[in-house]
Amino acid sequence: MSLSTARPDPLTVEVEDLIGTVVARYYEEYERAAARHALTGPQARILALLxxxxxPMRQIARALKCEPSNVTGMIDRLVARGLVERRLDQDDRRVKLAAATERGAAISRHLRESLDFARVPLAGLTDAERLTLRDLLRRMLA
Amino acid sequence: MSLSTARPDPLTVEVEDLIGTVVARYYEEYERAAARHALTGPQARILALLxxxxxPMRQIARALKCEPSNVTGMIDRLVARGLVERRLDQDDRRVKLAAATERGAAISRHLRESLDFARVPLAGLTDAERLTLRDLLRRMLA
DNA sequence: TATTGTTATACTCTATAACTATA
DNA sequence: TATAGTTATAGAGTATAACAATA
Structure with a gap:
């Protein structure tokens, strides 16, 4: 019997479901926090990136795992709101750099600070427990 | 100094980042798995729900945390592909029930089985470690 | 009157394909 | 010729507002 088709035990299923709940809550909170600054999720992610x-536009596309053609419009909208500006790359004149403006960076930092999802629940754990959680997550992601 | 503005310690920051990585991987894998069946993420979630x-349409909207007006179109597309059908509720004739067809349910079950993100990495942990992880996640979500 | 589902509309994100300007 | 960015286009998800049918 191969591993991938084996029926998982109840404990594994429960942990899977718990992780699913973590993912759902994290996403909701991120979207809500972004919306408080009138940003969509992708816009907030770009701002955090910059x-x-x-x-370069190309690297933004790779980070967001979307086609480069989509980055043009997303940056356009952030530029229109004064949160990002386009700069020319001196070394390669084909390249355009997207840079967060002072205001864009300020919003991004403020947004990050307001993301309490992980911080608050984690505060309920002891140092030793956080250390254990870190090690288990590390091994899961290895 | 209030909790929400306190600078989090490095360990908490690391755990936050690990959770962020888990969330990103989980989403990617879910989208990829759905795409293998020519489904979008929301379509796959609706199918799993049904x-x-x-x-009722209303309950789908609540589960997806979107406006009910959007559910109409999403169900339309699933109906057009023979994965879902609309039924009338006998008790309240305003209500329309969305029901997964045989084929829709089969695809949904197959998709769930192919979601290896959590199962495979979890297989690398011992029973005791999975138990510890379960308890820590439970307390985070409580 | 209130509720369920729908339609109409507009915006954002997404992929594909064709174009431009540089390299 | 290859690469970076853009434009054009189409599809999907999202919210808002107005509507029909039913409660």
Missing amino acids: TPAPL | TPAPL
């Missing part, structure tokens, strides 16, 4: 440093 | 039992 806050450390400007990025 | 596989145990038919549901």
Whole structure:
């Protein structure tokens, strides 16, 4: 009997469902937090991506796992709201860099701070428990 | 200093990031699995919702956390593909029930079985570790 | 009157294909 | 010729507002 077709035990199913609930809550909270700043999820993700440093359109597409043609419109909308600006790359004149403006970066930082989903529930765990959780998640993602 | 504005410790930040990675991977895998059956994410979620039992349009909207007006079109597309059918509720003639067809339910079950994201990495943990993970997740979600 | 589902409309995100300007 | 970004287009999901049928 192969592993992938074996009927999972009840404990594994329960953990799977718990992870599904975590995922659903995380997404909801992220969308809600973004909406408080009149941003869509993808817009908030782009802003978070550009806050450390400007990025070529191409790399934004790769990070968002979408086609480069879609990035044009998304950046257009952020530019129209003064949250992002386009810059030319001196080394390769085909490249356009998207850079968060002061206001865009400020909103992005504020948004990140307001994302309490993980922080608040985690505060209910002891240091030792957080350490255990970290190790288990690390092994799951390895 | 209030809890919500306190700078979180490095361990909490790391666990937050790990959870973010879990969420991203889970979503990607779900979309990919749905796409293998030519379904979008919301379509797959509706089909999963209807596989145990038919549901009124209104309840589908609540489960998906979207406006009821959107459910009409999504069900239309599933009906057009023979995966869902509309039924009348005998008790309240305003209500329309969406029911998964035999084929729709079969696809939904097959899709669920192919969702290996959680099952495979979880297989690398011992029973005791899965138990610990379950308890920590339960407390986070409580 | 209130509720269920629908229609109409507009916006955002998505992929595909064709185009431009640079390399 | 290959690559970066864009435009054009079509489909899907989303919210808002107005409507018909039923309660």
